[in-house]
Amino acid sequence: MNRRAQVITEIDQRTDRLLELQQADGSWRFSFENALLTDAYMIIMLRTLEWDDETLIRQLTRRLLAKQTKYGTWKAYPDERMGNLSATAEAYAALLYSGFISAEAILMKKAARFIKENGGLKKTSLLTKVFFAFNGLYPWPHLEVDPSRLFRIMKKVNMNFYDLGSYARAHFAPVLLGMAEKFQVQNSSKPCLNHLFTEEDRRKTKGKKNSKRPFYSLHSAFLENYILKRVEKDGTLLSYATSTFLMIYGLLAIGYKPTDPIIHGAITGLICLVHHTGKTFHLQNSPPTVWDTSLVSYALLSSGASPSSSQMRKSLTFVQKHQQTRLGDWKFHNPDVLPGGWGFSKSNTIHPDIDDTQAALRTMFHYAKTDKTIQHAYKRGVGWLLSMQNKDGGWPAFEKDTNKRWMAKLPIENAEDALTDPSTADLTGRTLEFLGNYEGIRLSSPAIQSAVQWLKQHQESNGSWYGRWGICYIYGTWAGITGLVASGLPPKDPVIQKAVEWLTSIQKSDGGWGESCKSDIDKYYCALPYSTINQTAWAVDALIAACPTPTDSIKRGIDYLLHRENYHGIHVTYPTGAGLPGTFYMYYHSYNYIWPLLALCHYRDKYEK
Template sequence: MARQQADGHIVFELEADATIPAEYIFLNHFLDDLEPELEAEMAAYLRSIQSDVHGGWPLFHDGDFNISASVKAYYALKIVGDDISADHMVRARKAILDYGGAEKSNVFTRYALALFGQVPWRAVPAMPVELMLMPRWFPVNIWKFSYWSRTVIGPLLILASQRPLAKNPRGVHCPEIFKTPVEEIKVWNVNPTGTRWGDFFIALDKLLQPLEKHILPRLPFRKRAIRRALEFINPRLNGLEGLGAIFPAMANATMAFNVLGYDREHPDYKIALASVRKLVVDTADKRKGKPQYCQPCVSPIWDTSLSAHALLEAGVERTDERVIAACDWLAKEQILDVKGDWSVNVPDLRPGGWAFQYKNDYYPDVDDTAVVGMLLHRVDSKKYAQNIARAAEWIEGMQSTNGGWGSFDIDNDAEFLNSIPFADHGALLDPPTVDVAARCISFLAQVGYEKDHPTIKRGIAYLKSEQEEDGSWFGRWGTNYIYGT
């Protein structure tokens, strides 16, 4: 509770893997907007989380080698000046080559490498910016993607349409981490799922690659599509909290504005870059000796609500001023007047949720909303009655057709889209998951929904249908079977 702010909220650092600090360094060198002291700190951070076991970088503490995280970390370290003959670089390079080389990295990593000219643009799937023009009834359109994919892809489509080359002021390249010389690699994009849909999308990609390179840029639709992408991005820039309030979307927006020729004093460019800079954690006064790094986003709603729940579980009274201050702050953060992207599928539903971050009005989620709603109900159900009622109304309205809940959208479960080459990271969609559904049911039950209420009955039926043979449930938003169960 020593971390509680004067206004009642609590926020902790949100640490991720090596990819975010590496991408921060990439962004600076793409723009030629270097921060030598900060980049040296981030390089020290990357070295500090390198695995002593396999020599690369994992996605979680003590995890297995991850090729994409390792390629990004290695190249970022080389960009900031690490000698490739240094022991940590030799170990990382060996791990990467033993795995098959940088050519085995995922699509997002290859996009970063393409922006720096380390791989050709045919190394990434063709994603024409004209996708922004596709109507909702079209099988592939941005509204079928998850919120985080939508906000990342919008500006990325602009970048792909322009095929820019990073400023890369130090002229750093990384051919030594490719097992096969780049110019000799014939096949880059593969079927990520092994399904017939995957075969179809690979064939479509082969058709789109020459069109994207030679034909589409000449057509009148190109400028219109870029305008449509900007029309999507600009209302969602979200001030200093950034596009989607997540680093990859913010960084892509900054690069897109740069590529389109925005002056560095242009308000959109300035706010996009400032939102990225705001994610840097200065650990100097928090944990002595730990270098600075960049967070993927911030988590004040989650941190405040879970901390207040923890106080109550520890025996602190509901009337304690620290608990009340946290609840009062949370109540003010409820999103009551913005219909975000979720409303595309339920236009008549009133907003009433909370986001994960300080401000992300277009993208509240039912998970945070349920946790906050349960807290407010525990502390003072009368004082916060309106907040609780609007939260329950919104969560009930966000139930998917199969009885479960996704985090940010209804029925965001077009599974065939996971077979497009672009989706090789496996996180293109936001389908219903049992951990989120269980939280929503718990909240609704706590505030008075009975067992025979249609929403509860459908939710329970969904949970039962998703139980694994060994009795467990898989949780997507925590680690993983213990969390879900």
């Protein structure tokens, strides 16, 4: 069987398999495995608030134990050297809280030694220290934190609370409430972690309770109100587990009781985020049901699935139902536009993002021409997407123009990624690809010219682009190439050719591509010693977009995707989604279905003869 025949057969088989996995409501629901901190925090919180769910605690404990290395450590990504300090401290503390593991266990002793040898708890991440402080495991800073004073300082430097990115606001608001009170929950389940401080740090970090009157002010009320107005129906704060954990402690700090409905609802909401990965139970930070369903629908329609089939109509209904009609925080910087975007999770009703919107619109497009209701929703979605373009020409993730450069230079861990929401190559490229291939909006448009110019200016010297929400330079380069080609830039343009040459140069001997999460930390390309399915699909898809005929590199990449023996172990499970550099990476179980299928479809369609 020749390659083209193999591709067609493979597309048909993959299409059938995906259709079999559709849920009754028209969605697709795959696991979303993120950093283990959500499992660790859940164990600690349940024990601290005396929430009786031994089954869940035992299930999450099993996952932590399954992820522990022979050195006693835990890692943020598989090829991380030895272990990750913050992940190890979080998992170590959670296992002690669970009550199922003793500090005297051999691997636990190794974990404690690793923590001490790498600087102790003081060297862990900001989020780790904040969560530990809430639970009495780490001291709050001695500096008094008054929200009113902080807001006055922000005003003096011409900064508004909404100049922070939405992620930062959702996480900082409850933390500020807790810091003002130096709030800590004391509980008999709390283990002693004094041995995880260095001798010097033990002397310096004797916690100091806030002896003054609580700093509940108008600005504390603003923060409380900000939080409460963004609680979704499932009880979570903006559908994120991490922000919900902090919300619970922040509200407790200002007088809420563990029995209050808002706290009870938040815990229940967190429990609903638990999902079985196929091996263990895991608390997902935000289930990607809308994202997965939109992408799967896009892939199936690309494969040739009939838009009029009952299954694709059910998928359309699900996608359409989750278009957001409420105004969210994005309106602060973009006030004159109607809502019309999509979010990541099914429970997300006020926090749309650019990537989910362009993905959902690909499905809506197929029905907009014949259905006026769909057409209206589609046009609103496209209008919202276009309106979210930053002044610099690129597209952000959640909110436009929350990208003040000086904020990225603040002495706060991951300031650029956590505090701001700048334009990125991956989001700009994918938005351009949608607008060009679906809407026919190309270089004659000033908006597209501006975006293309942004991509040109942000191309790396080696021809690649850095991708913010995936790993990493392969991801960004795929989006950059496909976006530029769809915008009408000739494939022979030096910018595209330079990117093609770079992608071709990093192809592995087995025909695939593989890039380490280390790239996300070091900010330069770091190769894996093996190929991964997702990154191979991205690279091949980019080359297909840029090459008029199938090159040897494309053929070898397609062959890699066709060979079933490549779909096992680390080749499929390596985390290729990015959250926070060095801390938070994701393995999307859906990606091994979606991206290879799309690459094969694009190969079939472009090289039909």
